[in-house]
Amino acid sequence: QQKVQQSPESLIVPEGGMASLNCTFSDRNSQYFWWYRQHSGEGPKALMSIFSNGDKKEGRFTAHLNKASLYVSLHIKDSQPSDSALYFCAVLYQGGRALIFGTGTTVSVSP
């Protein structure tokens, strides 16, 4: 069974600072990855996907994937108070029929 672990569990970042989130997965056959963000009282929303090794940038968000190291990360540049949320990495389940979500990282951006 795929295991998806995230670190740190929680993170406090000053406004304008950089937040770095880490995610490791256990299945070497994993190919497709997403980062989701969930604000309090809402459902998770997809931030970005990454399927190839290397970096992918979308606005203030940069994802990095290293399949050989079973590792994916997310960096949030110029953090805003609206970035305060619970962040999940997600890996496509073998057979490609659902996403398995990580343990989550709570990000708090302090003004």
Next chain:
Amino acid sequence: DPKIIQKPKYLVAVTGSEKILICEQYLGHNAMYWYRQSAKKPLEFMFSYSYQKLMDNQTASSRFQPQSSKKNHLDLQITALKPDDSATYFCASSQTTETLYFGSGTRLTVL
């Protein structure tokens, strides 16, 4: 307008009772899912359906039964409710195995 509608938003039930959680999606997607979120397990995959057919069941208990009466509906029937079933249940949809879109959830409390 919300594209994935979950009803009700809040639900209180007594131990041993039965409840049905409603989900309708208006995104034209052919795949629908149920996830459960609690303090113990942040986002736990339960079921996936594709073209109204069950594709994956990661729920150990038969007390949880998805029901798909229409292409854009996937309800969740829970019988013999237990306090441990208390959680927020999220419905999601996708076009094949692309990005998942989540509803706002049904928060279930079992007394």
